[in-house]
Amino acid sequence: MSTEPDASLVKIRGLHFSHGKRPVFKGVDINIQRGKVTAIMGPSGTGKTTLLRLIGGQLHPDAGTVEVDGYQVPSLPRGELYALRRRMGMLFQTGALLTDLSVFDNVAFPLREHTRLSETMIRDLVLIKLQAVGLRCARHLMPSELSGGMARRVALARAIALDPMMIMYDEPFTGQDPISMGTLVQLIRLLNDALGLTSIIVSHDVQETASISDYIYILSGGRVVEHGTPGQINRSGSAAVKQFMEGLPDGPVPFHYPGRDYAEDLLSAEQGTSAKGLRRLFRRRTGREAA
Numbered sequence: 001m002s003t004e005p006d007a008s009l010v011k012i013r014g015l016h017f018s019h020g021k022r023p024v025f026k027g028v029d030i031n032i033q034r035g036k037v038t039a040i041m042g043p044s045g046t047g048k049t050t051l052l053r054l055i056g057g058q059l060h061p062d063a064g065t066v067e068v069d070g071y072q073v074p075s076l077p078r079g080e081l082y083a084l085r086r087r088m089g090m091l092f093q094t095g096a097l098l099t100d101l102s103v104f105d106n107v108a109f110p111l112r113e114h115t116r117l118s119e120t121m122i123r124d125l126v127l128i129k130l131q132a133v134g135l136r137c138a139r140h141l142m143p144s145e146l147s148g149g150m151a152r153r154v155a156l157a158r159a160i161a162l163d164p165m166m167i168m169y170d171e172p173f174t175g176q177d178p179i180s181m182g183t184l185v186q187l188i189r190l191l192n193d194a195l196g197l198t199s200i201i202v203s204h205d206v207q208e209t210a211s212i213s214d215y216i217y218i219l220s221g222g223r224v225v226e227h228g229t230p231g232q233i234n235r236s237g238s239a240a241v242k243q244f245m246e247g248l249p250d251g252p253v254p255f256h257y258p259g260r261d262y263a264e265d266l267l268s269a270e271q272g273t274s275a276k277g278l279r280r281l282f283r284r285r286t287g288r289e290a291a
């Protein structure tokens with residue numbers, strides 16, 4: 001019997017998923033605790049963005065369950081899925097502000113779109129959200145007048161406009177200078193605690209993300225290879241975890257995307273050349289002897 005059924009906002013069990021013929025998840029179990037900041041980390045292409053899309057119901061698992069706040073996401077009728085999605089804020093790497101709208105109107109957009117609140121109420125709410133990210137006085141600016149860090153903070157204010165129960169961040173720090181990265185890192189933690197949110201962060205910025213996370217999952221090769229508090233992860237004896245946390249280019253996770261042999265690939269473009277010629281060509285290009 002589970003001792004903490006209500007503590008988990010997101011429960012993923014036995015998740016299998018493939019993009020076409022490419023398997024991404026081969027049996028993944030994840031618990032996202034309410035009120036906590038949980039990081040999902042792992043090498044590039046391991047399926048972190050795919051996982052967020054499965055949680056948001058944009059993708060369907062091949063097998064297993066994805067439960068959010070007690071709802072089985074893949075089997076929700078469209079109307080209920082949209083209602084659930086409105087309670088899940090999303091912050092993408094690009095920020096994706098509407099370029100023709102001011103900062104104020106960008107934050108007001110979801111409120112105008114999804115509620116029937118009066119403009120006076122909307123104004124108050126927008127100012128509260130902008131105040132929370134430190135940009136109340138920048139509300140008249142257009143997106144083209146913002147720095148990258150400011151744009152991301154506006155996107156964050158917009159993501160919390162509808163008071164979501166959780167926010168999913170996909171690479172929120174990419175391309176930020178150290179100061180705006182530091183600001184964003186602290187802001188994510190602050191908003192999580194002040195607004196009683198649940199936050200999921202997908203990020204390659206291992207140390208920064210770990211510094212504000214309560215719990216970390218590390219994915220690799222279609223599975224969870226480690227999970228625990230930042231302290232537990234740092235003490236992990238797993239070679240894959242060590243490779244990832246220390247940013248080593250090669251290890252249990254190979255540097256090269258799987259595919260056919262290098263020599264075979266190079267030589268296949270030179271059909272018609274003699275075997276001797278092909279061997280010479282391979283030696284010249286790689287400095288190695290063809291097998």
Ligand SMILES: Nc1ncnc2c1ncn2[C@@H]1O[C@H](COP(=O)(O)OP(=O)(O)OP(=O)(O)O)[C@@H](O)[C@H]1O
Nearest residue numbers: 019020022024042043044045046047048049050051
């Ligand atoms: N729409 C798609 N169609 C086919 N394959 C896809 C699609 N989206 C992603 N993939 C593949 O699925 C795998 C997981 O991709 P995903 O973007 O989820 O990884 P990621 O861990 O978020 O990567 P990164 O850290 O580089 O952003 C990759 O091998 C990718 O090439």
